[in-house]
Amino acid sequence: MTVTPRLLHGEVSKGDRLPELSxxxxxxxxxxxxxxxxxxxxxxxDKDFAVTRNGVKDIFLNTPNQAAWFERxxxxxxxxxxxxxxxxxxxxxxxxxxxxxxxxxxxxxVTVDDTGCxxxxxxxxxxxxxxxxxxxxxxxxxxxxxxxNPWRRRGPDWKP
Amino acid sequence: MxxxxxxxxxxxxxxxxxxxxxxxxxxxxxxxxWTTCASVENGNPLFWDDAVAEELTGGPIAPPTMxxxxxxxxxxxxxxxxxxxPLKVHFxxxxxxxxxxxxxxDNTIVFHEPVRPGDVLRTRQVLxxxxxxxxxxxxxGRFWVIDVEYTNQRGELVxxxxxxxxGYRRPGAGGGPSxxxxxx
Numbered sequence: 001m002t003v004t005p006r007l008l009h010g011e012v013s014k015g016d017r018l019p020e021l022s023x024x025x026x027x028x029x030x031x032x033x034x035x036x037x038x039x040x041x042x043x044x045x046d047k048d049f050a051v052t053r054n055g056v057k058d059i060f061l062n063t064p065n066q067a068a069w070f071e072r073x074x075x076x077x078x079x080x081x082x083x084x085x086x087x088x089x090x091x092x093x094x095x096x097x098x099x100x101x102x103x104x105x106x107x108x109x110v111t112v113d114d115t116g117c118x119x120x121x122x123x124x125x126x127x128x129x130x131x132x133x134x135x136x137x138x139x140x141x142x143x144x145x146x147x148x149n150p151w152r153r154r155g156p157d158w159k160p
Numbered sequence: 161m162x163x164x165x166x167x168x169x170x171x172x173x174x175x176x177x178x179x180x181x182x183x184x185x186x187x188x189x190x191x192x193x194w195t196t197c198a199s200v201e202n203g204n205p206l207f208w209d210d211a212v213a214e215e216l217t218g219g220p221i222a223p224p225t226m227x228x229x230x231x232x233x234x235x236x237x238x239x240x241x242x243x244x245x246p247l248k249v250h251f252x253x254x255x256x257x258x259x260x261x262x263x264x265x266d267n268t269i270v271f272h273e274p275v276r277p278g279d280v281l282r283t284r285q286v287l288x289x290x291x292x293x294x295x296x297x298x299x300x301g302r303f304w305v306i307d308v309e310y311t312n313q314r315g316e317l318v319x320x321x322x323x324x325x326x327g328y329r330r331p332g333a334g335g336g337p338s339x340x341x342x343x344x
Binding site for chain 2: 002003029032033035036037038039040063064065067068069070071072075076080081083084085086087088089090091149151154158160
């Protein structure tokens with residue numbers, strides 16, 4: 001079996017926009033995400049605690065699960081050949097049940113490093129009602145040819 | 161009240177020195193991989209289709225962003241003493257420098273060798289830098305950078321998380337009890 005890359009490095013240009021992903025967040029989204037990331041802190045599953053102790057309106061998405069959302073968003077676009085190199089997060093606000101979160105992304109740079117690895121730098125944002133809640137600068141490797149596979153890179157050939 | 165010179169010397173001496181080395185409480189497992197993928201509806205065939213994983217990654221792997229998941233302890237375990245605070249170095253600095261408040265300003269994760277089911281990971285914390293005293297809109301304090309390094313049972317680097325923290329005193333505050341500022 002041969003898996004064909006969904007996206008090749010040469011098909012990407014600076015300024016390209018990724019298709020948006022919209023998702024209606026429920027209490028189940030928040031609790032499932034917290035438990036999936038083994039985060040047992042009460043503000044991610046106990047509304048009374050979140051309101052009385054954190055002073056916010058409800059339980060809210062935890063950071064590790066937001067990272068998982070960003071990963072899914074980026075690799076939906078690259079396909080399984082896409083290999084994450086690095087992600088930088090900045091948290092600006094919380095995401096609550098009842099929010100419709102929208103993930104969007106724009107290509108900031110397209111480069112090939114001295115090992116021949118093809119990189120795409122993305123600015124990805126998670127917003128609710130037009131307010132950015134979290135940004136995630138992402139560097140992801142994608143194949144430069146149909147035969148290339150960033151996952152085969154090891155040691156000095158992987159410079160994330 | 162500025163930090164005493166001996167405190168600063170003590171902190172300077174731990175810059176670059178690995179601390180709090182820890183082994184994961186359990187091996188990386190596929191159940192948690194699938195629960196995480198389900199929580200964000202991640203259909204990447206690398207995590208669901210063994211033939212694709214075999215061809216592209218030489219067998220199943222965990223989603224790279226799950227790196228820190230493997231170090232969050234179970235909610236309860238028999239006979240366990242209190243688990244270590246994550247990012248202990250951060251809390252050490254707040255205490256040593258007498259800075260009651262703190263926020264994390266940003267967080268970077270760099271991914272190296274893939275993490276695979278069955279791996280038993282290790283982590284350690286390394287203080288990289290502490291700034292001079294600075295005043296921001298939050299108050300007066302210091303910025304610091306902490307790396308959390310993760311390796312597998314073969315000693316291969318699987319990832320590094322870098323946190324930038326800002327520990328501070330609110331304007332006009334003389335110290336006082338910590339109210340914790342770490343939101344997430």
